[in-house]
Amino acid sequence: MRDCSNNRRGFDRVLMTVAATFLTVSATSAFAQDTSRSSPAELAIDAAIPRPEPANVPPPTASDFKTDTTAALPDAAKATDTQPTDAKAADAKVTDTKATDTKAPDAKPTDTKAVDAKPVDVKPAEPSATATSTESKPADVATTPATDSKPADAPKTDTAVAPPAAAPATETATAPAATPAPATATAPTAAPTPATAAAPATEPAKAASNVPAEDQPVADKLRELLASKTLRSFDRKNEHAAAEKFYSARDYAPVFTQAGKLTETGKGVIARLKNAAADGLNPEDYPVPDFAAATSPDALADAELKLAGSMLDYARQAQSGRMHWSQVSADILYPEHPIDPAEVFSNVTSAKDASAALDGYNPQHKLYKELKKKLAELRGEGDGPVVRIAEGPALRYVAARGKKQAAEEMDDPRVPDLRTKLGISENPESTTYDATVARAVQKFQSSVDLKPSGVLDDRTVKALNSPKRDRQIDTVIVNMERWRWLPRQLGAANVGNAYVILNIPDYTLKVMQNGAQVWSTRVVTGKPGQHATPLLTETMKYITVNPTWNVPPSIIYNEYLPALQQDPTVLDRMGLKLERNRDGTIHISQPPGEANALGRIRFNFPNKFLVYQHDTPDKYLFAKQERAYSHGCMRVQNPDQYASVLLNITEPNAHYTPERIRSMYGSSEVDLKFPTPIPVNITYQTAFVDDAGKLEFRKDIYGRDATMLSLLKNNRGKDLETVVAHAQPSYSRPPSSSLPAGVNVAGANGGWNNSGPNFFERLFGGFGQPEPPPVRRGQAQQQRRVYTR
Known part of the structure; x- marks a missing residue:
């Protein structure tokens, strides 16, 4: 092995x-x-x-x-x-x-x-x-x-x-x-x-909240309320959206309270809302929640949003007004300038002084601030004591009648108080009821619908000592309201904030530059009713020397065509030319010349109402105290001076003079264009403070004050955005066959004639198609009987 x-x-x-x-x-x-x-x-x-x-x-x-x-x-x-x-x-x-x-x-x-x-x-x-x-x-x-x-x-x-x-x-x-x-x-x-x-x-950790622990319950409730579609703290969708964005950016932390106590921002906003009456507003429109009673997160969150809603309401009405201008009349058209709710939240809550920031939404014009000061004085809230006129015998002044009868003046210890009450700075300690005092009494009587007799009787004394909520206070408030409609920037910035302002009840036109008056003149304005001069803001682009008068359709169809039925030759005798357009409408014009209804100069600021400013052959009307005689346009007393002032503002190196303007007078139209258009503001100020610091009142010729007071007292102007402007009245055009026999129609054998530019282009140049013209607009003057605006 x-x-x-x-x-x-x-x-x-x-x-x-x-x-x-x-x-x-x-x-x-x-x-x-x-x-x-x-x-x-x-x-x-x-x-x-x-x-x-x-x-x-x-x-x-x-x-x-x-x-x-x-x-x-x-x-x-x-x-x-x-x-x-x-x-x-x-x-x-x-x-x-x-x-x-x-x-x-x-x-x-x-x-x-x-x-x-x-x-x-x-x-x-x-x-x-x-x-x-x-x-x-x-x-x-x-x-x-x-x-x-x-x-x-x-x-x-x-x-x-x-x-x-x-x-x-x-x-x-x-x-x-x-x-x-x-x-x-x-x-x-x-x-x-x-x-x-x-x-x-x-598993990333949740980002830490920036809200203090004591305010977190309120923030959680604010998140819940703002997410709710049934929230009623804000009337407008854009305001609700702005509030949601504002609070979400700060993790819904409250801004008006901290740890249940009012912040400086909250105190400032509340102070401004409670003092709304100083600007002619109604404090009841801006309710302030009771923060002292708000002890739970739910109550604090609810109060927070209610105060935010009142803040936005105040800012909106302070800037744009408690009513929309279209509620007052169809002949008012101002540019809209609504607030941005998001900007209000940012501006007010980030300001050092929330009250001042909120006050900034009120007009900042000098004349508005002067009215605000006078309102406080009328309410007995001014710097000086309230002046009352004691009862006593009637005081009157009788003017002299030639050499045979001297002027009669009365002496009374109440006259110094009367001078102070009426703002008379001349001889303030004089006890003589002289012509100056009598004229001031007469003007006051006109402003309160008393017979302008110039006699200081018991009714006049009672009106002077009227209670706080009197007619003068109402008049000042509605005029402050109308200031809210005007643009915050009245003039053209690149020419020294220059602008034109025309006050209808005062029949005065002023040119302003760098905050000061450059020039002033008298004007004639539209008749009350159908021919009232509209309120508007537009820009003057050029002036026309030797203008052709193109008769407005309202005058053609409402006045001239009916006149032709009675006298087929009336237009020929007035120097007017009638043409028929291809569409069957009628055009009537008057060529340039000394007798032209517009005079020698027309001042153009294209607008939907088809009105403008112009010269006139009827100079005698400027001597009258009340000058409401036109069809809506504004007649200027010294047009050559007016033209030179405007041209020197827009072209300071051209050196225009009234003489140079007059040298252009002739039979052909000459247009002088402005390199920089100048704003034209047509206003309606029945109460204003003059250069001497005196509160002036003028007659409410168009009834605008009464309409506005009714809206304010009935709170019918609250929802501005839902208001639709009134439709402009229309005129009826009779068929072409209604022209009587014998009327001279331009064109071969009275055939159809294309007149070229449309009416708006004839009136203001090639600026495009106008809106349908209203009935009351128009301008006409009769050559010796020619109707003009």
Whole structure:
């Protein structure tokens, strides 16, 4: 029998040699894959740590594997994501345990995944570095940020850029367990730290609120209220939207209260709302919640939004008015300038003085502020004492009648008080009831609908001593309201804020520049009723010397055509030319000349009402105290001076003079265009403060004050945006066949004649099509009986 023992030993030696070689190479390669240290200091430390010898170790069983308890998986989904890694690691561990001949008690299923994560080439000649490359330094692991998830011996990681959190959390938690037995002591310390740090990456923390803790309940309630569609604190959708945007930007923190107490912003807004009467507004329109009684978050949130709603109501009405101008008359047209609710929130809440910021929505014009001051004086709130006129005998002044009868003046101790009450600065201490006092009394009587006799009787004394809510106060309030309709910028900024302002009840036109009056003249305005001069703001673009008068359709169809029925030759005798357009309409015009209804100059500011300013042959009307005689246009007393003033503002180097303007008079139209258009503001001021600081009143010739007072007292002008402007009246056009026989129609044999430009172009130049003209618009003057505006 053959002795096989030696052969067996030889075979065993071969197997052991092969196995040792294989295991050595495998271990070297495996450990080398985790090696990233290359500095001399690190290599020296690695060399000092012994490497365990290989041993015959039985294959691992299921009991050798422990559940990974160092990585806190936030949810089931993330736990599921790690299963493939565990399975792969289990297979890798079989090889690992055979190679190291040791069983690491804390080894995790993902050990070999951590080892295999980053292959590194290591020279076989450096076993010490390879053998110790799996060491995990506790300090390195503990200080690694949550996103740095790599094998334990890697000083730097690349996982910070990976958004998924589940895989990095598993790798970070299990990486320290991949170390051999001698390094196992460091694993319990190193593993929990990165696992804990990695948790925020898988579930981001909620951003901290900027709302103070004491205001958070109110903020939560504000969020709920603003999200509700049934919220009634704001009447308009754009205001509700602006409030939602404003409060959401501040995490719904209240702005008018803090910790249940009013802030300076809240106090300022409340103060302005309670003082609304000083600007002619009604404080009852802007209710102020009782913050003292608001003790719960619900009550504070409700009060917050109610005050915000009142703030927006005040700003809107202070800027645009308590009523819309279209509610008053169809012949009013001003540019809209509504508030921006978002801008109000930002402006008022960020201002140092919220009351002043809210007051800024009122008109800032000088004449408005002067009326506001006079309103306070009329209410007895002025700086000086309230002046009352004592009862007594009637006082009168009788003017002199030639040389035979001298003027009769009465003396009375009440006259000084009367002078103060009426704003007479001349001889303030005089007790003589002279002509100056009598004229002032007469003017006051006209303003309060008393017979203008100039006699100080009991009714006049009673009117002078009227209670606080008297006619004068009402008149001042409606005039302050009309100032809200006007643009905040009245003039053209690039020519010294120059503008024209015409006051209909005062029959006066003024040219303003740099805040001062440059020039003034008398005007004639439209008759009350159908021919009232409209209120508007437009820009004057040019003037026309030697204008052709194109009769407005309203005058043609309402006045001239009926006149032709009685006298077919009337137009010829008046110097007017009648033409028939292709569409059957009638056009009547008057050529330039001295007798032209427009005089020598027309001032053009194109508008829907077809009105303008112009010269007139009828100069005698300017001598009258009340001058409402036109068909709607405005006749200017000194047009040559007016033209030179405007031209010198727009072209200061051209040196226009009245004489130069008059030298252009002739039979051909001459247009002088303005490089910069000048705004024209036609107003209706029955109460104003004159240059001497005196409060003046004028007759309400068009009844505008009465209409506005009715709207204000009945609160019918609240919803401005829902108001639709009244339709302009229309005129009826009789059929062409209604022209009587004998009427001279321009064109061959009275045939159809295309008159060229439409009426609006004839009137103002080629600016486009106008809206249908109203009945009352028009302008005409009769040559000796020619009707004109």
